[in-house]
Amino acid sequence: MPVKKLKPISNAQRFRVVNKFDMVTTSKPEKTLISPKKRTGGRNNSGRMTIRHVGGGHKKQYRFIDFKRDKYNLEGEIVSIEYDPNRTSYIALVKYSDGEKRYIIAQSGLQIGQKISSGNVNISPNIGNAMPLSSIPLGTIISCLELSPGKGANIARSAGSFAQLMAREDKYATVKLPSGETRMILTNCFATIGAVSNSDHQLVVSGKAGRSRWLGRRPRTRPVAMNPVDHPMGGGEGRASGGHPRNKNGVPAKGFKTRSKTKKSNKFIIERKKK
Secondary structure, X not given: OOEEEOOOOOHHHOOOEEEOOOOOOEOOOOHHHEEEOOOOOOEOOOOOEOOOOEOOOOOOEEEOEOOOOOOEOXXXXXXXXXXXXXXXXXXXXXXXXXXXXEEEEOEOOOOOOOEEOEOOOOOOOOOOOEEEHHHOOOOOEEEOEOOOOOOXXXXXXXXXXXXXXXXXXXXXXXXXXXXXXXXXXXXXXXXXXXXXXXXXHHHOEOOOHHHXXXXXXXXXXXXXXXOOOOOOOOOOOOOXXXXXXXXXXXOEOOOOOOOOOOOHHHHXXXXXXXX
């Protein structure tokens, strides 16, 4: 089983469920593909807090991920599968036949030594291969999907997520996205075969507040416990309900559609996402 439940030898471990990292093969990243990651603590250039509940946490190094998969028709070999502190999915180190190394999002089922490639010429729809939607068989599970040709992967990049190619007509393909939305996307957009790795991430339980602090997440104050100057739901006499739920800017928080009705890309959406 990819996750394990710890024995309740302390209050912090009583409910904790952790990842076993069975798929990870090394603990040291490729030095040429990392850089220091500066933390802001949720502050802007003048030192004022612009993002709440952010700050602290363990130091991280950013891994450069190849979201474009533009080493066309060049075979690469999976050298290692690694943990990335900047995302929920695992990443795979690929060494191409010309000697270059790149990180990619690891798909579920990738193996060390496996050969992968990207392009639209003589590429088979195997796990880890990147292909345009025009070359992928209908019904295939895909991930790391582009919304604009050449822009790089936008959709289905987090742990366990995937989309499905439903149909093709003319220059557009119909894809069911992870949110449940069905959308038309240009057939020359690239996608990677297979679902993203670490699908059991949703089963992980922190077990204690300290682990949230390790991840750089600061405590969140309930809006109804604030003063009126701090939040629209604050204030009142005693334990007031705060009125209709809404965010800090006063926008209704439950059931209110925030997508613009005049957005140009609305014409590509066949079915809206499920609630």
